[in-house]
Amino acid sequence: MSPVKVDPRFLKDTGPEVFSGNELLVKGCLETEGGTHLWTGYPGSPVSGFFDTAQELQELLKARGIHATIANNEALGVAMVNGSQMHGLRAIALSKSVGVHVASDAIALGNLVGAHPDGGAVIVLGDDPWSDSTQVPADSRFLCKHLMMPVLEPSDAQELKDWINLAFKLSRESELYIGYLVTTNQADGGGTVEARANHFPETNTRNKTALDTAAFDLERNVLLPPRTWRKEQAIHERFERLWASARRHGVNRVFKPAQPAAKFGFVTSAHAYCYLRHALAELGLDGQFAILKLGITYPLDPQVITEFASGLDDLFIIEERRGFLEEQIVELLARARQSADHETPPLPARVWGKQFPNGLCGIPDTRGLNPSKLIDRLGKLFLALPELKGHIDEPRVRRELTLLDEVKEFALPLAQRTPTFCPGCPHRDSSSVLVEIKKEFRDPRYMRRAHGVGPMDLVFHGDTGCYTMLMFEPNKDLMHNYSGMGLGGGTGAGIDPFIRNKQVVFMGDSTFFHSGQIAISNSLKQGQDITYIILDNKTTAMTGHQTTPGLDESLLGEDTFAQNIERIVAAMSDGTGVTVVRVNPAERENYRGLLEKTILQGGVKVVVADKECGITFHRREAREERRVQRERGFLPTKRFINIAHEVCENCLECTKATGCPGLTLADTAYGQKMQIDKSWCVSDGACTRFMVAPTTGVPRVKACPSFEEVILTRTQRPPSPIDRLDFSQLPEPRASRTDTVWNAYLAGVGGMGIGTATALLVLAGHREGYRVQFCDKKGLAIRNGGVYSMLTYAGKNAPYTSNVIPYGKADLILGVDLLEAARALDPSTNQRVGSRTRTAAILNTHKTPTIATLLGQDDFAITQLERAIHSHTRAESYFSHNVSTLSDQLFGTQLYVNVMMLGAAFQRGLMPLQLASIEWAIKTSLGAAAADNLKAFHAGRLLAHDVAAVERALNVAKEPSTYAEILADKVNILTRTRHKGAALAESYRHLVERSSEHLRVTSQTLADFALRVYDLVQFDGIDYARRYVDAVRSIHATDLAEKGYAATRAVIWNLHKVMAIKDEVFVAHQLTSEEKYRQDRARFDVDPARGDRLEYRHLNRPEFALLGRRFAWDMTTRDWMLKIMSQMRWLRRALPQWHSKEKDFREWYAGLVQQHRAFAADPGRYDLFVKLLNLPTDVTGYREIRYPKMTAAQTQAQEWLRQLLATQPASPQLVPA
Template sequence: MKVDPRFLKEEGHEVFLGNELIVKGLLEADGGTHLWTGYPGSPISGFFDCIESIQEIPRKYGIHAAIANNEALSAAMVNGSQMSGLRAVTAMKSVGLHVAADALALGNLAGAHPDGGVLVICGDDPWSDSTQVPADSRFLCKHLYMPVLEPATNQELKDWVDIGLKLSREAELYIGFLVTTPQADGGGSVIVRRNHFPRVNTHNKITLDTDRVDFENRVLLPPRTWRREQDLPSRYERLWKSAAAYGVNHLSLPHESGGMAGALPASPSAPIACVQPSGITPPKAGNFMPVSTSDPTSEAFDENFVVTRTSATSSALSQPPPIPVRKRYPVGFVTSAVAATYLQHALREMDMLDVLPVLKLGVTYPLDPQCIMQLAEHVDAIVVVEERRGFLEEQIALILSERRMHIPLYGKGFPFDLPGFPSARGLNPSLVIQYIAPLLRRLQEECPSRMPTSLARVDAEEALLAETSRFEVNLVPRTPTFCPGCPHRDSAAVLLELKKNFRDEAFMRARHRREPVDVVFHGDTGCYTMLMFEPNKPLMHNYSGMGLGGATGMGIDPFITNKQVVFMGDSTFFHSGQVAISNSAKNNQDITYIILDNKTTAMTGHQPTPGIEQDIMGNSTFVQNIDKVVESILEQHPIEVVRTNPEQREQYRELLEETILKNGVKVIVADKECGITFHRRRNRADRAEVRKNGFVRTKTYINITPDVCETCLECTRATGCPGLTFTDTDFGRKLQTDLSWCVSDTACTKIHACPSFEQVTVIRSKKPFSRLAEIQSAVLPEPSTHVFDSEWHAYLAGVGGMGIATSTATLVRAGHREGYEVNFCDKNGLAIRNGGVYSQITFRRAGTTPTSPLIPYGKSDLILGLDPLEAARGLDPAQNQRVGSPRRTTAILNRAKTPTIHGLLGKDDFCIDDIEKTVKRYTKADAFFSADVSELSERIFGTKIYTNVIMLGVAYQRGVLPLSLDSLEYGIQETMGSAATENWQAFRLGRKMVLDAEKLEDERRAAVAARDDYHRVVAEKSELLKKEVRQGQAVARAYWQLVASTIGEMQLDARHQSLLAGRIYDLIRYEDITVAREYTERLLRVHRKDWASTDYAATRAALWNLHRVTAIKDEPYVAYLLTSEEKYARDRERYKINPELGDRVVYHHLNRPEFTLGKTKLRFAIRTRPWMLRLMRHAKFLRRILPGWHAEERAFRDWYYMVAEGFAPTDAASYATWLTLLRLPEEARGYREVRYPQMRAAMERGNAMLRKLAAEVVGDEEVARG
């Protein structure tokens, strides 16, 4: 395996992801590190992915890296490492720290080895975008007496790994190393240094001398526990001295010359490290709640002057005392972690850098009192800038109170009735400006001599915030869902159906001879957590955390009669789920466990599980069998453990139906590989075949024939699969599979809702024709390169799976090569397929003040919208990005529409034109560019996956990237690896798209004009009639005459003339020219009574719906639609099939025909071939000899004919009613059981309207007679 050279680099600058920086920090740690462990979870999952990608390094140097079965076990592992002088790290997300707390409490109290050290990496999610509870790991670390180290910058994220281990061993304490989502999912440029590797390692083992084990400190049980606790103050004091030595806490004071008034100083002074003098008494460990300042009996109470600590609650109750004027600076800031970068960024934007003191803390628990006292000596008041609850604020309040430091303290509450920083969710630079700008203004009013005379930039920043807050952006939500091919979709689709059936009394009595039952579904952690979203919401009723779904059910089980089901992943099973099964068995719970064994930890990025052959290091490991483990738990239980493939829908349904209704604990193992890993492997094989042969010889697709589809949405409601999409046709919006996202797993075909699905296998013998050579040889003029002063920001937005992270990596590498300091942040976490994702990128010129990884409101220079809806979401004031502004931001949009899940379900929708107008309104209108880039990618490459790189080419050619062509080529080469050639061609295609923009627009307009020319339609259809219909010449002539005469009598626009010509042809193919003529006669009768003032709306409605009810999609007609020449022509274009090159297609149509013989209905599933359907298409005679066949459709047709004949509006109100009546067939969609209830409802509604119209006519007649 080739090792990424960045991790071997020992000097200079390099760019890394946030999680990669932690790994590089471990490699650089003095003396080397020995043990890397933990459990994956957002945002630190990438830590384990990085280890796996560089596994050759730890393997070569004897570093042991292992994913533990859960966080508690990983904590115990690092505890074991401290029996010797080993340096160990465990990584987990914030809620994982809860799991590990017991082991960490003991390990930390016992202490790190003086030659070892332990880092506990905690991944926090301040905005709760990918974490189930609003956890703040600092408070849990405090509860465990475990110090907290919080890096702020990318450089600190890497370098402080070494410092953290040093603090750990020098203080003999574990160190909580807090990393937040913007850091872990971000990254940037850092200075690297030499790697160190451990002397003791897996290749050079030692023998522990058990006689030298420190039992007093290692085996902590009373009374040793309290004796060890008494050592904590001295250990904290050592921690502070070491922290001072390493400079992790520092106080920045403004430049001494020039004072505080007038012009700002030219440059800030160097930070002052907080020095810990000897003799300082540390605060009581674990007792850092602030002393109350409202209690006169408190030791800290001073009736003349008290420590004032406000909160969001207290500030609302009373006005804090004014800030006293006693010291050099009216206020100073205390901050830490990534909030420190937000503060610095905010101050820079407001031109307030080097104006007020800032204490930046690295060790945030326990706080070093000397640091706080040093700041307090210089300021009249202290403002704490931190995310979430007031963790620092509480400690500072206690320190000031205990030392009689009479100084107001603000954070979650501000003076002057101003709102303080929020305790919920996170911060960003603009939010910091929003809260401190009013405070700075009031300080200038109160202390004009000690504040800048001008706050012009502060005013400008507030104006920009106000402007972006007024943007009117109304967007539909985009929720995540299972990936195409996900095995969990198989289970969800079946259980949605079963849950509905189980509640149906008729079904339960007939099939199971018992009363109906409602099934309760208990939630758990994994990809199946997506059950919380549509269309699977009925399958998740609660959530208690990982491995706890079964136990949640146990709490209600003794009191209910419901059947219960819980989903559990294979990773969750090994994490803690097997204990839940044991608990259920012990308590005789009535529950079915469905263990989804997909052979990976899919939710967090596909890390290995104990159930597969290799570990994270690529070592062969013992494969643990879920079935055997469960069978051993249930050995005395009468229910067996059943392993099955959920893809076999009918058998799977029968098994679930039988199993769920049994009593007691039942376990089903749904055995199907993760769709992503399966299709990655298949795509690798395809790429290898292309490299070998130049093309893929055989490829199978699932296709939907739009002419047959009725847009009933049964397939989307049952699966919620983003591999399904919409396509616009002459017969309205229809479903189709997305060529780029559909993985042909056949899940949608198993709904058996309609006959439009088919399996299409394309077999090639030669390489298809490609336009790539033309693109490669095209001469492309170089655009002007964008130039910026100090900082440039870009915002990339799209949908999970579109390649946003790949585009970001390309730009980041290009910017790094260009010589810029780079900072970026990606949104990951819940970015499953169809979930919104974004990236924020910042380029800084060398020597520019470092800033945060987030873009301030309104300050993005570029919005690159791979998805227009998500690009617009970046402007929405309701979100926490709102990156654009009309004066600064250039927007480049891909117009292709990716439906939301709600849209696929027919619940809401959005209009691309409206989205485009919104984005254009709130960005630079004269620089705006949009095009259907996905369509171009699919047309040229056969897939949309190159859209992201094509758009980089567009951005480059538009001159909005501050990057040279060489740097971009380097970025593409480094990011894409073996696929760089194709991606470079895609980049050039994007450049050419800009140059050919006018030509492409002319071609689009010409295509629309050709589509709407009914003469062209008639000519094309006449040729087909001549070739395919008996007496074709005569029929074609009659068709032409019928179209011409009908259009001659009607007032229709070009579009509806074209649609009418197509429908007349369609009815000829459905039956004959007579039926088509009857259609036109009915339509003309409606038109003659229609009103020009309404633009003949009734005529247009009848044009659509008379055809709709006449052309009943029975078996002969569907057979024709599935084998028509027009259909085959569309398929040849869609799948790039060229018979001249020897390409051929094999069709398997997935049908369930039904025939009615008297009272007997015969329905069966069959995979038909085209020859079978060509026979059936000629069986129109069955319509006459089977009178009961499709009787409901015929009745509905006849009813609608009656409605159309009765059309007779008398006024505007009756016209509106008639128009609604004429549109009623649009509400009846689908086939058979899906369609029939809708037809009945439409007729019932229509009859009510007809009765109302009749009553109104009678009333009018009576009035006239009277």
Template sequence: MIPSDDRDKFLADSGTALFNGNELLVKGAFETPGGVHLLTGYPGSPVATFFDILGKLRDILREKGVCAHIANNEAVSIAMVNGTQMAPLRAMTVFKSVGGHVASDGLALGNLAGAHPQGGAVVVFGDDPWSDSTQVPADSRYLCQHLRMFVLEPSTCQEVKDFVPLAFRLSQASGLYAGYIMTTTLADGGASVRLGPNHWPEQSMNNPGLIRTDTLDPENTVLLPPRTGKKEVGMPERVERLLAEAEQAGVNVQVGPAGKAKVGFVTCGVAWQHLRAALSELGLADKFPILKLGMTYPLSDRQVAEFAANVEYLVVVEERRGFLEQQVAEVVGRVRQLNPGTRFGQVWGKRFPSGHEGFPAVLGLHPSIVIEKLVKLFRLVDQPLASRMAAKFEESLATIRQASSVRFAIPSRTPTFCPGCPHRDSSNVLLEICRQFMDAKYMRRKHRCGPVDLVFHGDTGCYTMLMFAPNERLMHNYSGMGLGGATGAGIDPFITNKQVVFMGDSTFFHSGQIAISNSIKAGQDITYIILDNRTTAMTGHQPTPGVEEDVLGNLTPRQDIEKIVRAVTAMGGADVVRVDPSNHKRYKKLLEKTIVRDGVKVIVADKECGILTLRRKLDRQRAEQRKTGFLARETFTNVTPELCEHCLECTRLTGCPGLTTEQTVYGPKTAIDLSWCVNDGLCEQIGACPSFEQVEVIRRRPPRPRGHQIKFERIPEPKIRAVGGVWRAYVAGIGGMGIGLATTILVRAGAREGYRIAFADKKGLAIRNGGVYSQLAFYKDTSPQCQVMPYGSADLLLGLDIVEAARAIHGEGLARIASRSRTAAVVNTDKMLTINALCGREDFDPKDMETHIRAHTRSDAFYAHNVTAMCERLFGTKRYANITLLGLAYQLGLIPVSLENIEWAITQSLPAEFKSNLRAFNLGRKLVAHPGLFAEKTAPKNIARIVREKANILERTRLGGSTLARQYKYLVYTTLRRCRDLDKDTMTDVARYLYELIQYEGLAYAQRYAARLRQTYVRDLKKYDFAVTRAVARNLFKLMLVKDEFYVAHVLTSYEKQRRDNHRYNVNAANGDRIRYRRTFHPRFFGLKVSLRVPHWTMYLLKNLRFVRKHLPFYHREDRQFLAWFEQIVDGFDYRDQEQYRRYQGAVEAVDQVKGYREFRTPTMAKARREAIDHLHGRSGSSGPGESAIEPPKLQMPMVSGDAGSLSGRQRSPIISRLMKMLQIW
């Protein structure tokens, strides 16, 4: 996307400049003769950016007196347009396609009443042919036809701008409203366009006039029968005026050869781009007559008839259904009746001769789809041409076949809430409520009723993301914006379920309050949760009536949702509560109590959108850095990997993309992605484990920046490949990674280089972890521009995310951009988890994606590197990865612009941070020029080195450490010597396990582990790859290392953690830096979970009380019983054949699934026990009660030190007794 903060190009009155489609709507309004007085509408993809541009141009609009206003909904915006037509004023409203359904009543009346002869009304419909970000497939042309509005369809970015003043001209001439169709490709894409002079309204907000009511004509503007019929009678005359003005303005044009032709094409909209691109690819550019219709309703009979009379086959090429084709066929039919002797061409489009399928009537068009259909058409109707062009046709089809044949497994990337989104508080709490409400015991104890199965009605807003993982349980239907509660009203009389509906603040003001009123009247049993985040977040953070400023920054009265709801529900007795959802404990209690009550209940969850909060935080940080040169305090969320069980409860309950998975020596662990996390503390609040903590970094002076040692001088200039006719690039990634910014830099550099530019972005759900892309083209010759590239025609694939880069080449995707002979690829190999992968529902290997991309792109121009990891290591953040990837591609000679121009583009696109971004760009360049400088210089850790390192830590940190270190070394040596045939990885793990068990409970405890491991190894065989021994090694360690409060305290104060945290947060004590930890633990008191803030110093006290474990026979009783049961299985390891061996292997490997803490761990232990027993019995499935082959031990529990018996017969000191009581309660 091209940023719209450059005022100069909007004020320019000549020359050319780069604009995106939404910007061109604004510039077109500025260039309208007489000026446009009112710009209104309602934000929605793909035209939501229109309102952001108005906000950025607020100074110009206020200076010129132009009224810009975001209406409460689309119908209101149309009513405002209708109001302007009382005077000679021009008004334009903009909304997405489905908004036309909301606005149709006002549109019908306004259009019938007519536009002012010196005014004009333009209605822009944002259509989404491919349904990328729209809930229903919509073709707004049919709605306009139904309402008798004329339809304009711009085909190029130049026409997007030029058709705005044209629309007003036609509206004035005819008195009809203009339906202006703006599709996603044009709205989110852009190009270089020629500019014209601006015009500003004389009568304006700064110079208001007076309406003389005696001059108004209610007979023509207040339409009720019998006036309605009279007004309709005049419609044909208005249409005639429209057609005459359209012909004079040259709205419809014919290109290509004149005279008779076998085949001629009629097209409109973006299909014009696709058709010309397809003909050019086939070597048939300018070989056929093409009638390009800028106005597709109503049609000019004369123009269509003249064209049809000169061709044998008239082929209509358009997106979606046959709106244009049907009209063309009607015109040809009429003129054929009136001229019986005249021959007219056959009309084809959605069907071809001989019953063949023509252009698709669903979804959109693509140049390669058009190529395939044209080849089929020519083979059917023009055999001489097909024979003459056979080689070229086959070449084009072969390219399409090759691009479409690429097949491999690829994970889906569904969108989710942004990091820090307040809606995640509600979804997290309600997921837990859903689970508990189905628990009969819980419901009897807490609410004195039976289980409750909650029904959730869907609505429109960010919370529509509830339809995706991990929140699918919270959305059961969807009827449209503001209609969730009304959907519930339909089913409510017939069910006993409790019902819940989410509603956003924007939706409330749009139409949602009507649904609440309806619920009151219907006596519905439903809970409304109004998510008041103080912005229209779903479409890019436009203001709502609930905030103090409008889109132009003017102060306006703030409308309070709670007060409005109280007024609506006052007589109905509904409960209305405003609450901060950040406090989950209080919020959950309120929700439970509210949901179980009967009637209409309304909860206003009041928490600002996380993106707005983050923006203010970043602004404060930038100001502080400018003033002092560094941040004195920074707070981060941190995960301690040694404590993480990788149970994934935190990801399943939040689905937060600020969480990720990292590989450690102890296996995969959940981690914090510091480049995404906004530190809202949600993952800590769920209380799944003690690994989460807040880390506050306190500094006295500026830290040494990461990567300071890298010098960027003397980077050689690359050899740039010359562009022949057109150069195309595809940039793939995830929302939030800066894909649009990378495209901005490329198109600015290309324009300065002298190329003609065309580009198209996919931005729907961009900031919500969904996949996004940009495709752009540099034209050096006069070939027709197309914003969408044909299959297999990319010269460069820039993959900031390897999954989305792989999706770009997949044969079932929309892009299919790769060619082995043409496409160079530069990809980032770091693994960016999908939400399903984050939640453990699926997984993928980036190496597989890399292999597929490499196999289907140029072997001599493929480059892969872990760019985000490198940027995080050298810059402390991943957010420069997009610029670094550009530097890589540039230095490889794959971007055909000069160094001066691309550096200029970076400076222009990022004026506030151009120095750091130029450094990132040069990092990519230097990585290509001197790759050895960036290799991570870490020596491989062999077993001997690991043992020395762990022994040194024992020696430095433990009392009697020298002796303990020697004992540890000897234990490792003797254990591994006895198990000498184990693989190196397992032996390395065993060395670590023994160290951890010594730290946990001492040498004897580690010896107990080693003895069982050696015993198992002796009974195992190499021919089975020691599978049972390896499983026992990891699972026995896992079960013996019960992560109780004493061990947690040890880990949180360990030397290893301190060293890791200092490195991660760039903390240098010698520089005056220090870390302060804040933690909340969630122990149980008498079975109840509580949350306690625990200061860091208490960890040192608690870890030194580890000896108390052996005095607490009921402490972590379930874990110790399970360990004793597993030890019995290990001790009973025996087999006579391979089948019995595999049974034991399955039994010990079943314990792999035991993860988590407390209530999350208990079910996994029960499941593992059942599965192990089934394996030992040779069964599949779960055993029933009483079928255990190996029962839990009936003897007294063995002590964790390895001694049998209990303390019941021992004398305890009073101090020990008191400690025991305290810790049992803990």
């Protein structure tokens, strides 16, 4: 057989190796004696990674005849396992906990029939104790008990792998199915294990066998009454065989110290055992108490329980979630007491679990466990038990409890980071359109005009998939209930007969093949009035992009039949007249019209939205770009979507419509504006296509002219800024290798490479001989969900540790995102890893906004977060820098921040690693990207060693920002670019300088003033600007120094805002100004001298009022058009009704400013008057977006003016002559 390409870790047959939890399950299948034959199931967190690993090993599996496949749903996966037991095959099926619900019928029948005595059946149950990614509280043990399927629970990484083989042994020796329970912290964790040799099956897909049906035991295999009850009667005998097999293999283990500290013992299992051992080690008590570690948690072996309990006064049950073990143990001990004779050793009188003695809190029965929860519960218990006096180190126990109290002190409320659709996600095309439709369907005027019917409130039934994120802003009104996967339509069937509302269900192609098509069939039968919107994105996107029945390729890359969704629906609905239509949701107006028409039809309708998953599409594009770069050394052309912040009004309509994390915030001289995040934006243009109906009865408008398409063209490779940095003199920090335990916590946002950074540290630590453990928290969305990784190195003298860091015991917090790093200290979470005495912090101070922040609902301050983290970590080991900006400057993207921060932490001496180990890890794991990542790592080192050296080497040009810089820059531009420019520039200089002499304000406010005077000169000449200056000087003359001249500053900002009306002429100027070109050249690293060129396509919707009529149209403009338009200031006088509302608002505000003499000099009324002067701040957007806000500002002003006039002056007014 020719050699196949495969990850060498999976071929290793001895010695230590590092795997993730899901990889351990795969390696366990490979190591199973006799080999495994069938791997199946349905992907769901936390075990979906099993299928990704199987796909990566496809060549090995095909060569060895192992059949790995994804079933359409969990029930079919288990049914396939049932079929495998017709012969002596070993089969495994995996699903998440709620998938076990789906598969329960197949499990019950398969288990009762039994596993083949030469084969074996293992059902992996992925539980989520913390309910972080599962819709209902997960504890599959109870369901297994109902199904009479034994439960085997591995604890650490070694058992997670090795016990797959054990599970098959137990299955065939007992002829029972084995439920193999794996939790999130195990599957999404991993660590160092000892590898063993692989085994491959003799009977396989390349060496098939023939079944002899005459040899089938039909009495056994065909399980229907009256055979069912006979099988049930025999189940106990199989349990006895299971217990006997477990005793032979040492599945349940007892740890008894030579001199126990007390006459009580712990009973535990699974990952809770790791947490218990870890907690006892932190308390200095590991090895001091008897522990029964149960491997089989159902059915419990009575002999094991009674033998352990004999002679003990108390049993303490340590388990996650409900009292599953506790209930069984109480029942077993009660029965044992009833049947005990006088010679039987006494059994414990008390069993504790969810409740502890003396009224102390026991083990929680909701959410999960971790070492710190046990330190808290057990520490208090040990101090309260008199029999432990003198047997425990009380000061140490109290120190641990004090630490837990200290980590609760972090009191800063943190903004929540909710997940959202990835940039480029086709679900966003649908959701943004449906948000519009839902709003307009409730508008009587719109419905009469557009459809000739009354208003309609749409009802949306929830389903399972990426579209579950519709529950979050800005789409939360598109999900009104949730019943589970494939059940959205069924939920609607229950309310449909009683309502007039139209109903809609979102569904993915994977959900359609899982169970959604049954819901559609039911809708047809029930005569529902419902629209199914099925996204055919050609992947199981939510769980890692596994294959679907709609693709022509299997998990192992083999050809399969590609099933067509609309053909299936058409066949189901043949002859009924049901609408079944396929459409590209990116064609927004066509899609919107189709949806409106379809939803309003009666009966069942199916719209197939045909657009590839944004991640898979843009990964393919990125691969092509990398290929071109390798061949030519640069990209000849690249297209971007850009937002001209000069034109942006920060009205937030783009974020409200899309919720796209490719949008971000930028601080400018005009305040906060929207910006495209080049590192995340995929330039799909979704943010450019939305339209807004700001109020009822108002036609939809394109909200903003600030969006533009930019095409960057190069003729040669640009010089790389990274090459300006000199790494040759970097000193190597002294490696501080640890012989005990080192804990690191990495925090970020999905897409920032937290998993990559952790993988590098895992490999580096493994190379240095540490026992490595880790635990990842993966975001619900690949983009914008909060993620973290916990990493532990254990040296040769390390005590017992789990893969979860106890509260306050991280040695390093690496905050790739500052907000998520702060969350690592938040006492409302289950992390709380930082402390003042132990934790160093390396932080990226770049602000990655949450969706709520982008929507203007829940902002956060970077400086406030920094202060909080600094005060709760080791001050002497604190380092922070805007690494994202630096990465952008060095590499043109922020995607290297993770590795740069590893370099910074390493250079600060905060990692117990040799330089060679990290460099080896980068070269080994990052392939073609290794070279750039090595540069990023060393750039991070240099940053930590000498920030100034990095800044000097880059020498990044900055926009003029001081008063003097702005004045000189604007004089220069006016001189060169305007007709009679020298005279105009001199007039501008004189106007600003003369006025500035009289303004007793801060230097920053003077800079703001000079910039805004310039804008108004560009808007309509020097006289127009002088009107502004006169108003500013006038209010300043009566302003109060003790109030910091707040009224003056308010007028400088807001009078400019209302006078610089962004009509088509001024916007044309802003889009083609020298300042904008200069900033864009810096942003896109453009040098015309190299032949670089930027070409713009501006996405405008000009509008004119002429002869009482409104003319508006969509128009993609080029710069030459806008440059002509920018000179047509005469249009403002030729068309007096053009932007008349904005002009009226300008005059209203100017009149308001003139009232300053009555209020600005009065301390008692000053603050309210300044609030009044700042009212235009919130008047944002264009035309129909802006007008309601202008009205609201004027209404509020009337109220505040009434209050001002009703308030007597605080002192006699001095009105200057």
